[in-house]
Amino acid sequence: MPACGASKLSHGSAKARIAAHLSFYPACNIHLIDELDIADAPVREFHGAADDTTLAVTCLDYITRLNAAGKDAIMTEYPGAHHGFDNPDARLVSVTQSAQSSRNCQRREENGKILNVETGKPFTFNDACVELGSTVGYDKAATEAAQATVKKFLTGVFRLN
Template identity: 50%
Template sequence: MAGIVRLLLVLELLLFSATAFALDEKIVVQTRTLSEHDFLTGKEQAGQPVEITGTLAGPDTDERLPVVILLHGTDGPRSGAAWNWRLFLESIGVASFRLDSYTGRGIESADSQQELFGQFTQIYDTYRAMEALAEHPKIDANRIAVMGFSRGGHAALYSAMTRFQNAYGPKQGKLIAHLAFYPACNFELVGQFELSGAPIREFHGAEDDWTPAAPCRAYIDRLAAGGYDAQMSEFPGVLHSFDNTSIPARNWSASWQTSRKCLRREENGRLVNPETGKPFSYADACVEYGPSVQYNDGATAKAQAAVEAFLLGDAFKLK
């Protein structure tokens, strides 16, 4: 019954979006494709320039709008999670910017070839998207948040690092909140406990077998202990992609790659597998196959309630 109610809500949001929201436009973002080594060592100019696009959507209003940048996972720009959150954000009066980091780079999906797309590319894309949004007459450049899913989730999370913001941060726009959904947290990065101070909200299924919750719990707990406004919502019995309504039943593929048992430690500007002492590769023995995904109505409803309260309250101050 709950699933039917959720489906009706999605249909209602679609109709509402089509009739009540005027903003629906493509925006070009000038960015670069940096290797992981170049990104970690600050070699910005070594990156290949590329144009990507995003879709800006939001309410019909004369006021400048706060906006949430939505970052897809390795499933690509057709991600059901990003689309669903666009509809939800519109329903609470918040603009969204669904950023497509793949099409301009000639990528469709990286679920089965994770090495096609750098771990930190979407962090750089986010900062450049902020500059593009800051130029838009409908957007409040001082109220920008980032929300990401899976690979996009750890971009949303680690984009809070002071080190990355100092190296690549936007010349315009202010990033005031980070919302990370089921990211990979099995990294040891230089400076990962030194953040900008913007609040972080992390959401994870406790039974996630693609990007396990435990490393994220440890990271968020340590940030909170260090005085940062960092909180994690963990949902018992819930899998990866729990907010994607297009996956009603548990699904998996034998070709999907997961680094759930790999630790990636930054050493001299490279991600190293401590077990081998060599740069991490998706050919490493720790890489496994066949993780699961499934939508969960209850977890999605709780996440939506938490996001709404956070964005309308502390983050965007719309209440």
């Protein structure tokens, strides 16, 4: 029985499908079970090359593995752009020294838990791989380029030409 009296219809039509996957600067350093078994829809990932909060290199690895699995996956990197490059409220590039980052923690899902690959134990933000310091900042050029790319991509996906 659905929770809170919700009907099955409140979750959408069973005939609905995912049209596209769009992701901005995600954390890609967690290997999930069946992570390559995604809905058959194009994947577009956008990342600042200077992102020190969630590293672009781990996302490039995931995109490469998706492509090897036959998926249509493309990652776009913006030179000099930081985490949150599309957030106009972060007009000035700033470093938060106390912000925790798991950027250098390799993790994997196993038996319903997220493990630290190095220790084999459940991951926590007390693990040695967790570092302090995160840079965020708006990048007008990267934002405008990403917006144009997303607009063109979704125009094609939804055949809006």
